[in-house]
Amino acid sequence: xxxxxxxLDQVLSQRREAKRExxxxxxxxxxxxxxxxxxxxxxxxxxxxxxxxxxxxxxxxPGCPTSLEGVINVRGDIxxxxxxxxxxxxxxxxxxxxxxxxxxSGAGMSSTIRVDKVVDVVDVLLxxxxxxxxxxxxxxxxxxxxILQFKEKTVTALDLDRIFADYSHGLG
Amino acid sequence: xxxxxxxxxxxxxxxxxTTLEVVTFCVGGQRCALExxxxxxxxxxxxxxxxxxxxxxxxxxxxxxxxxxxxxxxVTIRLPESEVELSVAxxxxxxxxxxxxxxxxxxxxAARTQLRGLRALxxxxxGVTLIFDLRNLLSEVxxx
Numbered sequence: 001x002x003x004x005x006x007x008l009d010q011v012l013s014q015r016r017e018a019k020r021e022x023x024x025x026x027x028x029x030x031x032x033x034x035x036x037x038x039x040x041x042x043x044x045x046x047x048x049x050x051x052x053x054x055x056x057x058x059x060x061x062p063g064c065p066t067s068l069e070g071v072i073n074v075r076g077d078i079x080x081x082x083x084x085x086x087x088x089x090x091x092x093x094x095x096x097x098x099x100x101x102x103x104x105s106g107a108g109m110s111s112t113i114r115v116d117k118v119v120d121v122v123d124v125l126l127x128x129x130x131x132x133x134x135x136x137x138x139x140x141x142x143x144x145x146x147i148l149q150f151k152e153k154t155v156t157a158l159d160l161d162r163i164f165a166d167y168s169h170g171l172g
Numbered sequence: 173x174x175x176x177x178x179x180x181x182x183x184x185x186x187x188x189x190t191t192l193e194v195v196t197f198c199v200g201g202q203r204c205a206l207e208x209x210x211x212x213x214x215x216x217x218x219x220x221x222x223x224x225x226x227x228x229x230x231x232x233x234x235x236x237x238x239x240x241x242x243x244x245x246x247v248t249i250r251l252p253e254s255e256v257e258l259s260v261a262x263x264x265x266x267x268x269x270x271x272x273x274x275x276x277x278x279x280x281x282a283a284r285t286q287l288r289g290l291r292a293l294x295x296x297x298x299g300v301t302l303i304f305d306l307r308n309l310l311s312e313v314x315x316x
Contacts, residue, residue, distance in 0.1 A: 063287035065284055071278060080279065
C-alpha cells in the first residue's frame, strides 16, 4: 500500500536502461571430453571425438604392439583400440570392465582410445586453458596442449593429432 | 578404400560378385585367409618332404607352435612368373566371404602391424580373420 512513487526521472532512466543495446560479451569456449586414466584426468578437444562407446567386444589382432589392444566393430566398420597408458607412462588398468572407448579422429587417421572412465563433456572458456608448464615431464611435452582446473582437479589437455601421428610412427 | 585393398579392390564394385573366394587356414590358433585365385594347388605334405617347404606362419610373422605335431599340407602360391610352395597346418578350406564383411585395415593396425602381407580383416562374432596378400610379399622376398 505504501509503495514509493517513481519520479519522472526514474521512469525515463528505466526506459533508457531497457533500450540500451545489449553487448555480446561471450568469451570463446572449447568443448572438451574429460576422461580418467589411473586416477589422473585428461582431455581431448570435443571436435576430435566422434563418439563415446562402452561395453564393446575387443578382438585381438596378432602382430601389433601391446598398446594396440585389438579391433572393434562400430556399426559395420572396424576400428582399432589403443591404450594411452604406455604413452603417458601410467600403469596399465587392471579392471577393464568399466572402460569407455573414445572414437577419435586426428592427423588424418581414426581409432578408438580406451580410457578408464569418461568424467564429463564440457564447454570450457579458452582463457581457463593454460599453456603447459615448462616443468612438464619430457614424455608429455609434445602431446600436451594445455592445462586447466575442473572440479578442483588438474586436467591435462592432450593433442590427439600429435598422439595419432606419433603413435602411427611407432611411439607408445 | 579400393586403394587400401589393392588387389582386393574389385570386391567393392557392384559389377562384381558379392562374395570373394578365399582359402582359409589357421596359424597358431589365428584364422587366416588368402584370395583363392592366388592359390594354384593344395596337396598333402608327406614325411619325406616335410623339411623342404617353408612354413607359412614364419613368412607372415605369425608364431606356429609345434609344427611337427600337426597334419600339414603344401599350398602352391601363383606368382606372375613363378610359383612358391609353402607348408600350412590342415585343415585348409575354401570359403566364400561376403564382400560386405571385408574391411581395410584400421589406420593404426596398418601403421603398426608386424605381420607381413596383411591387407584386410573380417570381423565375425567369434573373432577376426586376417586376409593376406601373398603375391606382393612373395615377389618382394624373391627379388630381395
